[in-house]
Amino acid sequence: MDPDTAIALCFRFGMVGVYLLLFRYFYSGYKNSIQGGFRNTFFLGFSILFTILVIFHIVYGTFELLSALDLNPLNLKSEFPWNGLGPGVLGEFSNQARPMFLIFYFIMNLVLVSIIFPLEQAIGWKKTPVSKIMVVCGFSLWILFVPVLTYSYVAIAAIILGFTGIGLGIICSIGVNIRLSAITTGALKRQSIFAIFAFLCLAVGLTWAMEVGWGRDLFGLNSYKWDVVIGSIVQGIGGLFYRLGFITEKKKNSELKGKKP
Helix, strand or coil, X not given: CCHHHXXXXXXXXXXXXXXXXXXXXXXXXXXHHHHCCCCCHHHHHHHHHHHHHHHHHHHHHHHHHHHHCCCCCCCCCCCCCCCCCCCCHHHHHHCCCCHHHHHHHHHHHHHHHHHHHHHHHHCCCCCCHHHHHXXXXXXXXXXXXXXXXXXXXXXXXXXXXXXXXXXXXXXXXXXXXXXXXXXCCHHHHHHHHHHHHHHHHHHHXXXXXXXXXXXXXXXXXXXXXXHHHHHHHHHHHHHHHHXXXXXXXHHHHHHHHHCCC
């Protein structure tokens, strides 16, 4: 195992610890909010968010570790073995029809749903239509694991839906938090402002850590493994923003209960 890979794995698994701490913090805050007579859906949503991220980093980190040790017979970043497409529209979409890409897009939809769900409730959308649409968009990607559908025209629709869910999540997360920061005061205003920066760091960090080559393009780094390092640091900054912006004290939960957007 080369040093760059070893360092990248340390940061990948290090994020498991970071997200476990954040999960513990927000889940404890959620339980305290119930005991205080106010069910804080923001803390619940973040508890789900960091649970998803813990599972993702453990599974993906294990995959990378096995690959580095030459113990993994599967290359999830390559195209499905039954790909036989040539040039054309389907050929263009075939680059996205890779197991790791589809899983990552699905995870991003779930991550965004856990953020959007409490925001929809905060602005009075009790039926949470955006969250439901995003769940459908995310799960649509799994049909591409069926060989007969992977490189059919169904793939175009599924991939577009996957990106649509991610796009909706990004727009709503930033838009609703901007709206809340403008019409609220006190704790809710503070939370909304911190949530915007935290979300941006989380989204950029997760994408960067997928070895997309931004480190090479921006800093001239030769190894894609440094994308994992930089992406993890950016995610850590996002986690810090979530921690600073959302507090778990019972008196603050009472303050949130008395303020409605």
